[in-house]
């Protein structure tokens with residue numbers, strides 16, 4: 174039986190009827206058309222479906238839509254402001270941390286969750302933070318560099 | 334990967350949840366973090382017709398210290414919360430360390446301690462850690478309540494002492510005695526997202542900073558159908574002066590208590606070697622922490 178849930182997605186309140194067996198990933202991609210969140214393995218292994226739920230990164234493929242009732246969800250679509258890329262997004266582009274791009278939304282959200290709580294992470298902390306996000310193209314090095322650069326940019330813009 | 338259909342319940346009190354469980358029993362599954370249940374449902378291994386989420390029951394996700402005597406950890410506390418909690422890291426070190434090694438960050442944000450224990454997987458990270466802390470789990474049904482030691486909780490792969498009409502409410506742990514230190518070592522082929530090939534939890538209590546061993550507890554995961562306590566190795570250590578040699582011997586005794594298998598994660602011979610090495614290493618780390626114990 175469908176139930177009506179209300180949640181906040183990228184700052185906007187959404188009200189929608191969902192079946193209990195619908196995942197948050199399906200809700201985002203299929204009902205709201207937010208296809209930036211990717212469907213990889215569906216089993217929690219790859220991190221392509223990473224979104225930030227009430228401040229913490231989670232695998233949207235392992236969260237029921239009904240479990241997100243009343244909660245705040247941030248997807249990759251919610252990062253840019255007034256058409257300007259978020260510093261992490263910009264650093265990924267500048268550093269060449271994107272090849273096919275399938276892992277990128279998840280990587281960026283894991284990086285954002287890290288920098289929100291730990292603005293000056295060590296390389297190890299960065300690698301741990303993205304350890305649930307698999308990338309089959311880049312070999313991770315450029316991704317790590319992009320997160321380091323983004324951390325510096327965010328720091329310097331906050332100081333000035 | 335689609336989920337089959339089911340009816341969803343979201344009780345907001347413990348009473349309501351227990352009532353639902355007693356009514357629906359075997360047809361229902363409790364949903365905590367969902368990192369195991371939803372995977373099993375997608376793979377058609379578990380096919381509950383009812384799913385009871387416990388995420389909106391207040392208090393289940395709290396870590397409550399009981400003076401200096403111990404701590405009550407709600408069954409719904411996440412691995413992430415356990416790994417970041419100062420008191421847990423300080424006094425209940427094996428559990429905080431094990432929680433920090435479970436899966437990857439996104440999994441840790443959802444995975445609960447209750448789900449980890451009820452799963453009853455031989456390789457689960459939190460089980461050996463709870464065992465060396467002599468943790469007790471509180472199981473509640475609509476009509477009764479009982480406490481079971483985790484050392485008696487596991488019966489076989491995926492099989493534990495909990496009944497279908499029971500909910501795990503909390504995990505109670507006594508604070509280890511003064512001059513105690515703990516450790517947790519997980520061996521997998523990769524650093525994250527790895528089901529252990531061998532894991533070892535240890536807790537060592539000294540008579541004083543440089544004293545002999547007053548108490549030793551060692552538990553292994555992934556080496557037998559259930560996680561196991563290495564009682565023989567523990568008894569061997571009690572009363573001895575801590576040294577590399579006695580830790581090595583404890584590791585050798587430990588190997589004899591295990592029945593590891595060969596699978597795609599590692600061979601039996603390799604696992605046995607690792608049990609020996611990791612026991613020694615875990616005891617050494619526990620000793621360092623015990624020596625620097627602070628009131």
Ligand SMILES: Cc1cc2nc3c(=O)[nH]c(=O)nc-3n(C[C@H](O)[C@H](O)[C@H](O)COP(=O)(O)OP(=O)(O)OC[C@H]3O[C@@H](n4cnc5c(N)ncnc54)[C@H](O)[C@@H]3O)c2cc1C
Nearest residue numbers: 217363365366367368369370436445447448449457458501
């Ligand atoms: C990608 C991935 C990596 C993983 N890596 C690890 C790892 O490294 N180490 C490890 O140990 N595990 C790992 N796991 C398994 C899983 O994440 C853990 O076992 C986790 O702790 C399960 O908790 P949960 O809250 O998600 O459980 P759920 O999936 O919600 O529940 C698991 C089972 O326990 C029952 N249950 C849950 N809570 C209660 C309760 N309070 N009372 C009664 N029954 C209850 C459920 O009905 C279900 O049968 C991994 C899983 C995935 C998907």
Ligand code: FES
Nearest residue numbers: 213214215220234
């Ligand atoms: S699609 Fe969710 S982790 Fe792979």
Ligand code: FES
Nearest residue numbers: 272276308309310
């Ligand atoms: S860029 Fe292709 S998977 Fe990461």
